[in-house]
Amino acid sequence: MKDTTLRINGEERKLSADTRTTLLDALRNHLGLTGSKKGCDHGQCGACTVMVNGRRINSCLTLACMHDGDEITTVEGLGQPGNLSPLQAAFVKHDGFQCGYCTPGQICSATAMLQEVKDNWPSNVSESLTGEAELTPEEISERMSGNLCRCAAYPNIVNAIREAAEASS
Amino acid sequence: MRPFDYHRSENAGDAVKAAAGDGALFIAGGTNLLDLMKLDLMTPSRLVDINRIGLNDVTQTEEGGLSIGALVTNSDCAADARIRKDYEVLSRAILAGASGQLRNKATTGGNLCQRTRCYYFYDPDMACNKRKPGSGCSAIGGANRIHAILGASDECIATYPGDMAVAMSALDAEVVIEGEGGETRTIPVRDFHRLPGDRPDQDNILEPGELITHVTLPAPAKGRHIYRKVRDRASYAFALVSVAAIVEMDAGRIASASLAFGGLAHKPWHDPAIEDLLTGEAPSEALFDKAADILLADAKGQGQNDFKIPLARRTLKAVLREATGERS
Ligand SMILES: Cc1cc2nc3c(=O)[nH]c(=O)nc-3n(C[C@H](O)[C@H](O)[C@H](O)COP(=O)(O)OP(=O)(O)OC[C@H]3O[C@@H](n4cnc5c(N)ncnc54)[C@H](O)[C@@H]3O)c2cc1C
Ligand code: SF4
Ligand code: FES
Ligand code: FES
Numbered sequence: 001m002k003d004t005t006l007r008i009n010g011e012e013r014k015l016s017a018d019t020r021t022t023l024l025d026a027l028r029n030h031l032g033l034t035g036s037k038k039g040c041d042h043g044q045c046g047a048c049t050v051m052v053n054g055r056r057i058n059s060c061l062t063l064a065c066m067h068d069g070d071e072i073t074t075v076e077g078l079g080q081p082g083n084l085s086p087l088q089a090a091f092v093k094h095d096g097f098q099c100g101y102c103t104p105g106q107i108c109s110a111t112a113m114l115q116e117v118k119d120n121w122p123s124n125v126s127e128s129l130t131g132e133a134e135l136t137p138e139e140i141s142e143r144m145s146g147n148l149c150r151c152a153a154y155p156n157i158v159n160a161i162r163e164a165a166e167a168s169s
Numbered sequence: 170m171r172p173f174d175y176h177r178s179e180n181a182g183d184a185v186k187a188a189a190g191d192g193a194l195f196i197a198g199g200t201n202l203l204d205l206m207k208l209d210l211m212t213p214s215r216l217v218d219i220n221r222i223g224l225n226d227v228t229q230t231e232e233g234g235l236s237i238g239a240l241v242t243n244s245d246c247a248a249d250a251r252i253r254k255d256y257e258v259l260s261r262a263i264l265a266g267a268s269g270q271l272r273n274k275a276t277t278g279g280n281l282c283q284r285t286r287c288y289y290f291y292d293p294d295m296a297c298n299k300r301k302p303g304s305g306c307s308a309i310g311g312a313n314r315i316h317a318i319l320g321a322s323d324e325c326i327a328t329y330p331g332d333m334a335v336a337m338s339a340l341d342a343e344v345v346i347e348g349e350g351g352e353t354r355t356i357p358v359r360d361f362h363r364l365p366g367d368r369p370d371q372d373n374i375l376e377p378g379e380l381i382t383h384v385t386l387p388a389p390a391k392g393r394h395i396y397r398k399v400r401d402r403a404s405y406a407f408a409l410v411s412v413a414a415i416v417e418m419d420a421g422r423i424a425s426a427s428l429a430f431g432g433l434a435h436k437p438w439h440d441p442a443i444e445d446l447l448t449g450e451a452p453s454e455a456l457f458d459k460a461a462d463i464l465l466a467d468a469k470g471q472g473q474n475d476f477k478i479p480l481a482r483r484t485l486k487a488v489l490r491e492a493t494g495e496r497s
Contacts, residue, residue, distance in 0.1 A: 041207065065175055122247065142403075
């Protein structure tokens with residue numbers, strides 16, 4: 001057992017759990033935050049994506065005890081019914097989901113991804129590594145490739161992200 | 170997952186001390202180790218968390234190169250302004266690997282040590298000499314589409330799956346390693362990974378408990394930097410074949426060439442004979458074919474991966490054409 005303090009969605013949460021507990025299982029099974037989903041449990045689908053200290057990661061491939069003192073943001077922290085984040089609203093408007101299972105991961109991932117673009121991080125499809133990062137549909141698909149959607153809502157996901165990006169720039 | 174004792178280190182000296190003794194492993198990003206621990210394929214009795222030991226900067230070296238700390242994430246490395254400008258092949262290779270989420274966690278040291286993606290290595294019910302020495306190799310005569318065509322042995326035909334190290338091999342980078350007593354040694358990346366031989370359980374030359382502290386890049390190599398990765402889908406997939414190339418042209422001739430290959434062997438493949446052939450020559454299809462002849466002289470398919478032999482030839486030629494052609 002190990003005591004860990006996490007700051008989740010701005011709130012301090014104490015956790016006492018086996019060292020084997022992943023951050024994903026801690027969120028879902030110990031802390032009652034079931035927004036983050038478990039798809040594969042092996043880093044292959046992105047359903048478990050959360051932000052740690054502002055960066056998106058797969059919460060299934062990290063241990064909760066490794067994050068003592070870290071700032072965690074889950075989909076619950078981005079917005080709530082009646083108070084949706086711009087990306088959440090854009091997903092609703094563009095039908096960026098069908099079953100919805102991948103959606104929390106998609107939205108956490110896209111939220112952090114838009115910041116990566118603002119920070120001018122390049123991607124595998126960026127023509128030049130030294131120019132300005134541009135958010136073309138091809139760039140969105142590449143930068144979001146860590147989030148699979150079994151319902152293949154991809155075109156609408158890309159449209160939702162495009163709109164949210166344009167609104168914020 | 171088996172229970173383990175968890176220890177968080179605050180500095181490298183403490184980490185190597187904490188990792189001395191049987192059954193201890195470092196955990197960095199955890200993206201490979203936890204994947205394997207969940208399947209009981211790796212069963213450390215102690216995890217030494219090195220995420221807070223520092224070593225997360227990229228700094229200038231006296232020789233005009235860069236020193237990349239072992240805990241620098243793949244994302245930070247690929248986005249570093251100096252690496253994007255002067256070591257483009259490295260940024261490109263990292264960006265071609267995994268996903269945005271994984272690169273945010275994956276570290277320079279952990280990436281070098283990532284284990285093979287051989288299907289049988291991942292299946293505890295199947296014989297695998299890498300996982301269980303002496304049990305046999307299920308991939309020989311089995312499903313081996315992703316396996317090695319160069320440098321394999323009768324005991325193991327697995328490949329090293331990573332991208333970053335292929336670019337580091339082309340760049341002739343060095344790995345700095347710290348031992349239990351704080352002593353350090355430096356090994357060229359090209360000698361860091363091993364061929365399987367009769368010890369396929371050993372992926373690389375690290376001794377138990379040794380810590381990678383840095384990867385050192387030499388002064389920037391002039392010329393065109395290319396990383397070409399061929400895979401089953403356009404993103405978020407491992408390489409079937411990859412080529413890292415740094416080629417400098419002078420008056421229509423190849424002034425220098427540095428090449429390394431991924432997906433072909435148990436280590437990033439580097440063959441100086443190819444570079445010797447190309448240096449001083451004017452680019453031509455015949456020359457590129459000769460380069461591929463050298464690369465593939467000892468290539469051996471295993472059945473399902475036979476396609477890698479012509480694919481490696483075509484990928485190398487395409488990269489050389491691009492590297493020596495007019496800039497678009
Ligand atoms: C779905 C998926 C897709 C992927 N696709 C790609 C891809 O296309 N290309 C690619 O290159 N990679 C890919 N990867 C692999 C990924 O790049 C590696 O998992 C990652 O780089 C490992 O780094 P880490 O810091 O998480 O290592 P960890 O998991 O923390 O550690 C891995 C190993 O290295 C050891 N170690 C870590 N740091 C040190 C150190 N400083 N000194 C000594 N030993 C150390 C650990 O003890 C452990 O044995 C993929 C992974 C997943 C899950
Ligand atoms: S190729 Fe190597 S890793 Fe794969 S089954 Fe054979 S021994 Fe194991
Ligand atoms: S559940 Fe974490 S990536 Fe699939
Ligand atoms: S909406 Fe069903 S998996 Fe994406």
